Amino acid sequence: MSKVLPGTKATRMELLRLKNRTKLAERGHDLLKEKRDSLIMEFFNTIAEMKEIRQQVESALAEAFSSLTQAKMIMGPARVIEFAYSSQVETRLETTTRSMMGVRVPVMSLQQDVPELPYSLPDSSVKLDIMTSKFVEALRAIVRLAEVESTVRRLALEIERTKRRVSALEAVVIPRLEATVRFIKLALEEREREDFYRIKLVKSRISERQDAE
Amino acid sequence: MINDKIAVIGDRDTVIGFRMAGVKESTIPSNPDETREALVDYFRDPDMGLIIITEPLAKTVEKTILELSVSPVPVIVLIPDRSGSTGAYEKVLKELVRRAVGIEIDI
Numbered sequence: 001m002s003k004v005l006p007g008t009k010a011t012r013m014e015l016l017r018l019k020n021r022t023k024l025a026e027r028g029h030d031l032l033k034e035k036r037d038s039l040i041m042e043f044f045n046t047i048a049e050m051k052e053i054r055q056q057v058e059s060a061l062a063e064a065f066s067s068l069t070q071a072k073m074i075m076g077p078a079r080v081i082e083f084a085y086s087s088q089v090e091t092r093l094e095t096t097t098r099s100m101m102g103v104r105v106p107v108m109s110l111q112q113d114v115p116e117l118p119y120s121l122p123d124s125s126v127k128l129d130i131m132t133s134k135f136v137e138a139l140r141a142i143v144r145l146a147e148v149e150s151t152v153r154r155l156a157l158e159i160e161r162t163k164r165r166v167s168a169l170e171a172v173v174i175p176r177l178e179a180t181v182r183f184i185k186l187a188l189e190e191r192e193r194e195d196f197y198r199i200k201l202v203k204s205r206i207s208e209r210q211d212a213e
Numbered sequence: 214m215i216n217d218k219i220a221v222i223g224d225r226d227t228v229i230g231f232r233m234a235g236v237k238e239s240t241i242p243s244n245p246d247e248t249r250e251a252l253v254d255y256f257r258d259p260d261m262g263l264i265i266i267t268e269p270l271a272k273t274v275e276k277t278i279l280e281l282s283v284s285p286v287p288v289i290v291l292i293p294d295r296s297g298s299t300g301a302y303e304k305v306l307k308e309l310v311r312r313a314v315g316i317e318i319d320i
Contacts, residue, residue, distance in 0.1 A: 040313070040314060043313060043314075047306070047310070050306075057292060057293075058293055061292060061293060061295075062295075064230055065226060065230070065295040068226055068229065068230050080229060081225075081229055083233070084228075084229040084230075084232035084233050085232060087232055087233055087235065089233070089234065089235035090235050090237065091219060091234060091235030091236055091237075092217040092218070092219075093217045093218065093219055093262040093263055094217065095217070095262050095286075106285070106286075106288075108262070108263070111217075112235060113235075114235075128233070131230070131233060132233045132234060135230040135231060135233055135234035136234045136235070138230075138234075139219075139231060139234045139235075139236070142263075142265060142290055142292060143263065145290055146263050146288040146290045147288075149288060149290060150285055150286075150288045152306075152309065153282070153285070153309065154285060155313070156309045156310075156312060156313035159313040159314070160312060160313060163315075
């Protein structure tokens with residue numbers, strides 16, 4: 001048995017108000033349940049997508065590492081490191097957000113500024129170019145992965161929050177409202193019976209008095 | 214919002230590769246404390262949008278990563294290093310699913 005809301009007056013006004021509140025709570029509960037279900041569906045879709053991208057990242061990186069090894073073999077490890085640290089290529093991230101069922105999720109893309117001559121061409125091998133483009137490709141996949149991963153994370157958070165609200169309505173708010181409605185109804189009925197009895201009593205006294213006169 | 218920087222924490226090969234691809238922030242830590250320090254440093258940078266860390270290194274600072282991944286930005290992504298994936302991210306994913314749906318599901 002859930003608790004009756006504290007400070008309730010057993011009046012007809014209060015009863016009407018509470019009935020409306022119960023109706024509202026139930027409607028909210030249904031809506032939230034629907035929201036939760038569709039969020040969970042979206043969540044699993046995104047997870048499937050994430051697995052796919054994960055595999056892309058893995059294969060892109062494997063390729064990138066093998067071309068790195070080739071570049072190192074041809075140019076020597078020290079030279080590759082030297083080139084890597086003096087690279088003029090600049091990569092930036094562009095982040096915007098979009099809304100997905102009320103959840104703000106990030107949209108990321110890669111912005112690259114490549115100078116016409118990123119490094120000394122006579123000193124570098126073609127393998128270095130291949131390696132660079134492979135790593136850029138891998139980076140693109142990683143950025144995509146980051147986007148999807150943080151989408152999944154935010155969806156998970158929103159699902160948790162929605163679930164908590166649904167169960168709060170289900171287990172606390174609605175039963176409490178219903179108990180209060182029941183309490184007011186009983187109290188009103190009780191008062192009605194008292195009134196009825198009181199009228200009866202008064203009536204019989206009046207008729208007794210009339211009989212006596 | 215300007216979260217446009219990318220950082221890499223990884224072994225030498227990973228860092229070299231991403232440097233060539235234009236990533237400007239990078240660290241090659243030699244012990245877990247350095248990894249954690251680098252991670253927190255990059256995390257505190259308000260311009261940071263993405264932190265890439267290799268799985269073997271991530272494993273040594275798992276707790277810090279879990280703590281930091283509560284916040285939405287910057288995103289921390291684990292990638293396999295040249296010896297291949299270790300499946301460290303599956304664990305993180307499973308935990309997410311468990312919390313969101315309430316049951317453990319193999320995906």
